[in-house]
Structure formats: structure tokens, C-alpha cells
Amino acid sequence: MKKNTIAIQSPFPHRDAYGAIAMPVYHTDAYEFDNATVMADAFCGRINEPDYSRITNPTVINFEERVKMLTGARDVVAVNSGMAAISNTLMCLAAAGKNIVTSRHLFGNTYALISKTLARFGVECRAVDLLDLEQVKAAIDENTCCLYFEIMTNPQLEVADTRALSTIAHSHGVPVVADTTVIPFTEFNSHELGVDIEVVSSTKYISGGATTVGGLIIDYGTVENFKDVMRRDILMNLGAYMTPHVAYMQTLGLENLNARYTLQSRNTLELATRLRTLKAIKSVNYVGFEDNPFHEISVSQYGKTAGAMMTIDLENEQACFDFLNKLKLVKRATNLFDNKTLAIHPASTIFGPFTAQQRAEMDILDTTIRLSVGLEDVDDIFEDIKQALE
Numbered sequence: 001m002k003k004n005t006i007a008i009q010s011p012f013p014h015r016d017a018y019g020a021i022a023m024p025v026y027h028t029d030a031y032e033f034d035n036a037t038v039m040a041d042a043f044c045g046r047i048n049e050p051d052y053s054r055i056t057n058p059t060v061i062n063f064e065e066r067v068k069m070l071t072g073a074r075d076v077v078a079v080n081s082g083m084a085a086i087s088n089t090l091m092c093l094a095a096a097g098k099n100i101v102t103s104r105h106l107f108g109n110t111y112a113l114i115s116k117t118l119a120r121f122g123v124e125c126r127a128v129d130l131l132d133l134e135q136v137k138a139a140i141d142e143n144t145c146c147l148y149f150e151i152m153t154n155p156q157l158e159v160a161d162t163r164a165l166s167t168i169a170h171s172h173g174v175p176v177v178a179d180t181t182v183i184p185f186t187e188f189n190s191h192e193l194g195v196d197i198e199v200v201s202s203t204k205y206i207s208g209g210a211t212t213v214g215g216l217i218i219d220y221g222t223v224e225n226f227k228d229v230m231r232r233d234i235l236m237n238l239g240a241y242m243t244p245h246v247a248y249m250q251t252l253g254l255e256n257l258n259a260r261y262t263l264q265s266r267n268t269l270e271l272a273t274r275l276r277t278l279k280a281i282k283s284v285n286y287v288g289f290e291d292n293p294f295h296e297i298s299v300s301q302y303g304k305t306a307g308a309m310m311t312i313d314l315e316n317e318q319a320c321f322d323f324l325n326k327l328k329l330v331k332r333a334t335n336l337f338d339n340k341t342l343a344i345h346p347a348s349t350i351f352g353p354f355t356a357q358q359r360a361e362m363d364i365l366d367t368t369i370r371l372s373v374g375l376e377d378v379d380d381i382f383e384d385i386k387q388a389l390e
């Protein structure tokens with residue numbers, strides 16, 4: 001079956017008692033067993049029956065199974081945020097004395113997780129320039145537990161050569177973990193690019209119009225013991241499993257993901273093209289432009305679309321604040337890939353807690369506004385941006 005069909009028609013793991021067409025929300029903590037033997041088998045993982053909703057829940061399993069069918073992964077674990085997907089994955093791979101080789105361009109919380117939180121447990125952060133493969137080679141050693149990066153960095157919009165990075169990591173026996181949040185996994189096959197574990201903030205495209213916070217750990221089965229340690233140790237002991245209502249909302253989001261993404265990515269290219277004509281905007285950065293330095297590598301790795309995130313640069317910080325304050329339709333908000341168009345000044349918000357020097361090292365500029373383009377008519381989005389620049 002094609003992905004559009006799988007997203008909608010993949011069968012439930014168990015037929016619903018009433019034949020419900022939408023997977024019901026199993027709002028229950030625990031499950032009753034017919035006898036003590038079955039109960040023991042369930043608790044020890046010899047049979048696949050739910051026992052407790054911190055570990056498994058039918059509504060969440062159904063969501064996980066759909067993502068598994070769409071990606072061809074061996075296992076998918078749904079958790080309660082993108083950060084939970086990232087932290088649980090890294091907790092699964094790292095240990096005291098190990099290092100994580102990663103990019104100097106990272107989502108703010110991910111950078112803080114690796115360089116601060118995990119550092120307290122004796123894990124070293126090695127942030128390098130992923131466009132310089134020699135730096136990556138030099139950073140990897142026998143204590144490297146993974147190579148971690150984002151497929152398109154936010155907000156710099158840098159695209160590294162995923163195949164080349166994976167080849168380097170694998171030649172040292174090092175697993176590759178990629179955050180693929182910014183392009184839906186239905187658009188490309190990250191495992192073919194060499195990714196072993198894919199992490200996704202399902203809060204973004206998948207939740208379906210920004211309904212819920214969630215995360216996915218997509219395991220392609222190429223890292224020894226990952227599934228066992230993840231399911232039987234990390235997931236149980238850290239307690240970040242997705243809740244059933246969220247899984248229900250995100251399953252609905254998955255069903256119409258392609259329809260939304262098709263429109264959203266088309267809107268973004270159209271809007272970016274029009275914004276280039278405005279004098280008040282110093283530059284428009286969008287990987288979908290054919291003259292963008294990362295366009296070619298992005299198309300070859302992630303397909304013809306370039307997502308619904310772009311940035312514009314204005315004269316200075318004051319101009320950015322004035323612009324944000326004058327917006328009427330576009331919302332001043334964080335988040336990405338809502339149905340509504342959103343604008344934010346990353347330097348003073350997401351990266352506000354970092355020092356000016358740290359921001360400079362991460363190429364976070366005071367002049368940049370990040371836009372997440374929604375499903376509204378492009379004419380209206382463009383008019384609002386135009387009037388806010390006057």
C-alpha cells in the first residue's frame with residue numbers, strides 16, 4: 001500500500017470490541033488478566049499484552065504501529081514530547097565516560113540537554129561543524145556513543161551530508177541518531193541515508209494543527225540491544241510514555257499529515273518567493289529556493305519539498321520587535337508547523353537564556369525572524385507581513 005493509504009487504513013493490532021472505526025481512547029491505567037500465568041507472561045514480556053499504561057496502552061500502540069508501517073522501522077516508541085524522545089534515546093546510548101559527537105547548530109533544549117544535563121552524568125558533548133567532515137572524523141573516538149544531528153538546523157537552515165556523516169560514523173561502529181522533525185518522515189527514508197535511530201517532535205507536523213505535545217523514537221533495528229534497553233529499561237524507568245488521549249489526537253494528525261504538508265510546503269515556497277520582493281527584508285532564507293546553497297543536497301536526501309520553516313532578516317533587533325508587534329494575522333508564538341502562521345525572534349526567546357557569545361557561536365543573529373507558514377491563503381499572510389514592515 002502507498003503511504004497515504006497506510007496513514008489512514010492500517011488495521012488496529014486488536015479488532016475493537018464494538019468495531020469502532022477510530023481507535024478508541026483507552027483511558028485506563030491497568031489491565032485485568034484471566035489468570036496468574038498470563039499475568040506473569042505479560043509482565044515478563046513473553047506475551048504482548050498491556051499491563052500498565054506507563055509501559056503500554058492500546059491507543060498508543062496503535063499510533064506506534066502506524067508510524068512503524070509508514071517508516072518500515074523495527075520498533076517505534078511514542079513518548080510525551082520531542083525532548084523526551086531525544087533524552088530517552090540518548091540515555092539509552094550514553095554512559096559515564098562516553099561522548100556524543102554533535103553539531104554546533106542544535107535546537108536550544110537539545111544543546112542544553114547534551115552540554116549541561118548529560119554532562120552532569122559524565123557524558124561529554126563534542127559540538128563540531130558538520131559541514132567539515134574532517135572535524136567530524138577527528139571528534140569521533142572509541143568512547144563515542146553516537147553521532148547526533150538535525151537534518152535541517154533550526155533556525156540556521158543548514159543541511160549536512162547525511163550519507164557522508166553516516167558513513168564516517170559507521171566506519172567507527174558509532175550509531176547515527178537524527179532529529180527529523182522539520183521534514184515529515186513520510187517524505188523520505190532516513191534509514192536509506194544511514195540513520196539508525198530517528199527522533200521526532202510529533203508536536204510539530206504530526207499533532208495536526210498543534211493539538212498536543214509528543215515525541216517519537218523510530219528504531220530501524222541496526223543498533224545492538226537498543227530495542228530491549230529502550231523498552232525494558234529506559235521507557236519503564238524514566239516514565240515518559242505517551243498518554244492515550246495524545247496518541248488519539250496524533251493518530252488523527254497522521255491521517256491528514258500529507259494533505260496538510262502538501263499545502264503548507266507549497267504555501268511556504270510561494271510566500272518566500274513573494275517576500276524576496278520586499279525592500280525592508282534584507283534576506284529570505286529558505287532551502288526550497290533553487291539558489292539556496294543547501295537546495296541540491298536537501299532535494300537529494302529529503303525529496304523535493306523543503307518544509308514550512310523559513311527565516312527573514314531585518315535591519316536590526318528593534319526592526320524585528322517592531323515587525324512582530326505590528327502583525328495582526330500571523331501569531332507571535334513559538335512552535336512549528338501549526339495550521340496557523342507563526343513568527344518568533346529566536347535570539348531573544350528560544351536562545352535568550354544563552355550568552356551573546358554562545359549565540360554567536362551558534363550563528364543565532366539578532367536580525368532574524370523565524371516564520372512557520374500555515375494553511376491560510378498566501379495572499380493574506382503576505383499582506384499581513386507587508387503591512388507589519390511598513
Ligand SMILES: *Cc1c(COP(=O)(O)O)cnc(C)c1O
Pocket residue numbers: 081082083084107110150154179181182201202203204213214215336
Ligand atoms: C520542537 C523541537 C524539538 C523539541 O520537541 P518538543 O516536542 O517541544 O519537546 C526538538 N527538535 C526540533 C528540531 C524541534 O523543532
